[in-house]
Structure formats: C-alpha cells, structure tokens
Amino acid sequence: MSKVRIKQVSTELLDIPIKRPHQFSTVKVFLKSFVLIKIELSNGLIGIGEGTTPGIWWNGESVETMKLVIDQYIAPLLIDKELTYLEQLLQTMNRQIRANPFAKATVEMALFDALGKMYQVPVHQLLGSLNQDKIAVRWALASGAEDVDIQEAKDYIEANKFANFKTKSGKEIPEEDAKRNLRIAEEVKSVSSIGIDPNGSWDRITTMKWMPRFFEAGIDFLEQPLAPYDIEGAAMLVEMKQVPVMADESLATVQDAFLLAKEQAANIFSLKIHKSGGMRNTLKIAGIAEAAGISCFGGTSLESSIGTAACLHAFASIPNLDYGSELFGPSWLADDPVKNPLHIEDGYIHVPREPGLGVVLDDEKVAKYRRKEKGEVIA
Ligand SMILES: [Mg+2]
Incomplete structure (x- = not known):
C-alpha cells in the first residue's frame, strides 16, 4: 500500500433541534450545536468526526472555539502527514496545543474513521x-419539572425503551434537589432506579446529610455531587x-484518573471521549480504573x-463498564x-460493525442544519 497522506481538513458548524428542552444545572438548551470535521486522504477516502459540548459552562470549550482551534492550529499540523502515524499525530497535537480536549477528540475521531x-x-x-x-x-430525566420527569420515566418503562435513569439536578438549592430526587426514586421504585447528577452543584454537608436517605431509596450513584476540584470531599x-x-467533571485527563484512584x-x-481528548485517552483512563x-x-x-458511534467503539472493549452508559x-x-x-x-444501543465509525454522512441534512449566517433566511 502506497503511503496515504492527509490532503485536506475542513470544518463547519451545525445546529440541530432537540425533541424537548434539556435542563442542566446552569442552563436550559433548546438545540444542540456541533462542529463537523472532514479529513480527506490522498486516496480519496474521507474520515468524519464531530465535536460537541453540553455548553461552554462545562469545560470552557464551545463549538466555535473548537472550529477555530482545528482550522487555525491543528489542520496545518496534519496536512501531508501519513495517516498510519496516527499516534504520532496525536502526540504532535498535544505538544503544540495545550488543553482543548474537545477539539482534539473531534480530530482523533475523524482520523480513526x-x-x-x-x-x-x-x-x-x-x-x-x-x-x-x-x-x-440510561436516559436522563431533565425536563426541569418533577411531575414531567416521573411521567417520562414511567412512559419509557412502559414502552420498554429505557429501564434506568439519571436525573439532572443542581438547579434548585441542594435540600430541595435532594427531596425532589427522593420523590422520583420513590415513584419508579420496584421497576427502575435512578442516579443523580447535580453537575458539581452540591456542598459537602448537604450531600453527607442526605446520603443515608439516598442509600435507603436505592439510588444507583451520585454523579459529581461536589465541585470538580473538591477531591478531598x-x-x-x-x-x-x-x-x-x-467522578465526571473532576475527571478529564489520564492524570486526573490517577489522582482520583490514588486519593x-x-x-x-x-468516561467521555470529548472531555478526555479522544478514544485513546478514554481507554487509558478505563485501564487505570480497572x-x-x-x-x-x-x-x-x-x-x-x-460521536455516539465513536463512544460505542471505545466503550465496547472495556471490561469494567459495570454501569452501562448514557x-x-x-x-x-x-x-x-x-x-x-x-x-x-430494549434499553440497549448496538456497536456499528461497518468500516470506520460505521455511520454515513447525510449531505442533505448537513446542508439543512448548517449554521446560517446573520441575515440569512432559515428555510
Ligand atoms: Mg455529568
């Protein structure tokens, strides 16, 4: 096989609507933005990848920063390089550009595809x-309203679509949040269970105070209850x-994983491929966990x-993926x-078996959801 080189790297922004607004601890979102990357090879093949984040509040990156970092700084490092030196390309990217794991994961995804x-x-x-x-x-109950969350959980159980859930929390004061979660847990008890994700919004005392009640209610896990830096707590x-x-927000790098394990x-x-800068790093973190x-x-x-296909390809090899996925x-x-x-x-997502990521880009949809310039009419 002659040497296959990277010929071109291009990116564009997409804005895709979501089925219902999603309440995080800090913001409510109504659509989801993506940076779509295409990496074209000298043999004509094209690898695709996507970058997305819950929002700039999550780790400081946004689709706009990802696009800029890729176009301005990463793309020039890749052009004319041999694809089979993928690991070396990742190492070069890390040496030349600090942080920006979401942008790097987007590039890695397209290289692997x-x-x-x-x-x-x-x-x-x-x-x-x-x-x-x-x-x-596991489905995230995040309508922002307790009754709607309970009904949504019951509907999904009834339809045999999702068996277990996690709740997005942290918008209310911790005491109210704790009570709301206990009510949801009580309503779905015997048929399902929930994990709670306050996105680092709770304090030590409240969490410790309510911990025995959560334990009694059969809560599956507390996801990042405390601020990301509060490792001692x-x-x-x-x-x-x-x-x-x-650990979610407190865990991004391989070094974070080592510290959390040590402490x-x-x-x-x-595990999240974007926050950790890609699938390779995610698997190293899973190894530390093991x-x-x-x-x-x-x-x-x-x-x-x-991006979900990329997550699946990485997670599918992990032996200690004991809590499934979201x-x-x-x-x-x-x-x-x-x-x-x-x-x-039936509550499961299947790993694609086709070459690369195993998903085929729909050019019409890409055109439909491409970010409109200011003043452009949205069809
Ligand atoms: Mg989380």
Missing part, C-alpha cells in the same frame, strides 16, 4: 476489539460506603450518531446528520 475505512475494519477493531456488542443506555463521600460516587475519591468513572477497582460508566456529551444522544436529538442513525432498543 479514515483509518478504519482505509483498512476496511470498524474502529473498535483498531482500539482493542469487542468485549460486548451492545451497551445498556469526594473521598469523604466514598468513605461513607453508601451510594457509589461517580480513593471515586467508585465510578464517567487497576484501582473502580467501575466505569459510558458518559456522553450528547453527540449525534457520529449514550442516548441520537434519541434525544430531533434529527441526525447521518443516513443510518443508531437506534436504542
């Missing part, structure tokens, strides 16, 4: 093969040996089928920029 298409294998075969071919999905919660404590400040790691006896959960940045992005969006969207059935 291109490599998989070149060798005609799905990305999971490049990352460590399959340990499982489908992964359980998280270790105190773990020490209580009641509801398992999950015994998490029972579960929420060595430390920590479980893993397949987290999401609410990707479309493109890869519900494709079900949450009102539309998907691919011709073969991923589906969730």
Whole structure:
C-alpha cells in the first residue's frame, strides 16, 4: 500500500433541534450545536468526526472555539502527514496545543474513521476489539419539572425503551434537589432506579446529610455531587460506603484518573471521549480504573450518531463498564446528520460493525442544519 497522506481538513458548524428542552444545572438548551470535521486522504477516502459540548459552562470549550482551534492550529499540523502515524499525530497535537480536549477528540475521531475505512475494519477493531456488542443506555430525566420527569420515566418503562435513569439536578438549592430526587426514586421504585447528577452543584454537608436517605431509596450513584476540584470531599463521600460516587467533571485527563484512584475519591468513572481528548485517552483512563477497582460508566456529551458511534467503539472493549452508559444522544436529538442513525432498543444501543465509525454522512441534512449566517433566511 502506497503511503496515504492527509490532503485536506475542513470544518463547519451545525445546529440541530432537540425533541424537548434539556435542563442542566446552569442552563436550559433548546438545540444542540456541533462542529463537523472532514479529513480527506490522498486516496480519496474521507474520515468524519464531530465535536460537541453540553455548553461552554462545562469545560470552557464551545463549538466555535473548537472550529477555530482545528482550522487555525491543528489542520496545518496534519496536512501531508501519513495517516498510519496516527499516534504520532496525536502526540504532535498535544505538544503544540495545550488543553482543548474537545477539539482534539473531534480530530482523533475523524482520523480513526479514515483509518478504519482505509483498512476496511470498524474502529473498535483498531482500539482493542469487542468485549460486548451492545451497551445498556440510561436516559436522563431533565425536563426541569418533577411531575414531567416521573411521567417520562414511567412512559419509557412502559414502552420498554429505557429501564434506568439519571436525573439532572443542581438547579434548585441542594435540600430541595435532594427531596425532589427522593420523590422520583420513590415513584419508579420496584421497576427502575435512578442516579443523580447535580453537575458539581452540591456542598459537602448537604450531600453527607442526605446520603443515608439516598442509600435507603436505592439510588444507583451520585454523579459529581461536589465541585470538580473538591477531591478531598469526594473521598469523604466514598468513605461513607453508601451510594457509589461517580467522578465526571473532576475527571478529564489520564492524570486526573490517577489522582482520583490514588486519593480513593471515586467508585465510578464517567468516561467521555470529548472531555478526555479522544478514544485513546478514554481507554487509558478505563485501564487505570480497572487497576484501582473502580467501575466505569459510558458518559456522553450528547453527540449525534457520529460521536455516539465513536463512544460505542471505545466503550465496547472495556471490561469494567459495570454501569452501562448514557449514550442516548441520537434519541434525544430531533434529527441526525447521518443516513443510518443508531437506534436504542430494549434499553440497549448496538456497536456499528461497518468500516470506520460505521455511520454515513447525510449531505442533505448537513446542508439543512448548517449554521446560517446573520441575515440569512432559515428555510
Ligand atoms: Mg455529568
């Protein structure tokens, strides 16, 4: 095989509507923005990837910063380089550009899609093969209204779509949040269970005070209850040996994973390919978790089928993915920029088996959702 080089890197922004508004601890979102990247090779193959974030409040990156970083700084490092030196390309990117893990993960995704298409294998075969071919999905109850959340959970259980849930919390004062979660847990008890994600909004005392009640109510996990920097507080919660404590915002880099394991400040790691700068880093973090006896959960940045496929390829090889995933992005969006969207059935999402990421870009949808310039009429 002659040397295949990277010929061109291009990006564009997409704004895709969501089915219902989503309440995070700080903001309510009504549509989801993405940066779509295409990497064209000298043999004509094109690798695709996407970058997205819950919002700039999450780690400081946005789709606009990702686009700028990729266009201005990463693309010139890739042009004319050999694709088979993928790891070396990632190392160069890390040496030349500090931080910006979401932008780097977007690029890595397209590089792996291109490599998989070149060798005609799905990305999971490049990352460590399959340990499982489908992964359980937990739905996030995030309407912002308790009654709506309870009804939504019951409807999904009835329809056999999702069996378990997590609630987005942190918008209300911690005491009210705790009570609301206990009411939801009570309503779905015996048929389902919930995890709670306050996105780092709670304080140590409130969390410790309510911990025994959460334990009694059968709450599955507390995801990042405390501020991301409060590693000592998280270790105190773990020490209580009641509801398992999950690290999300406090865990991004491989070094974060090592520190959390060393300080015994998490029972579960929420893995996310974007926050960790890609699939390769995510698997290294899962390895640290495995060595430390920590479980893993397949987290999401609410990707479309493109990014969700990348998450699946990475998570599918992980042996300690004990808590399943929250890869519900494709079900949450009102539309998907691919011709073969991923589906969730009976609470599971299946790993694509086609070469590369295994999803095919739909050019008409891309044109439809391409960000409109100011003054341009939205069709
Ligand atoms: Mg979270």
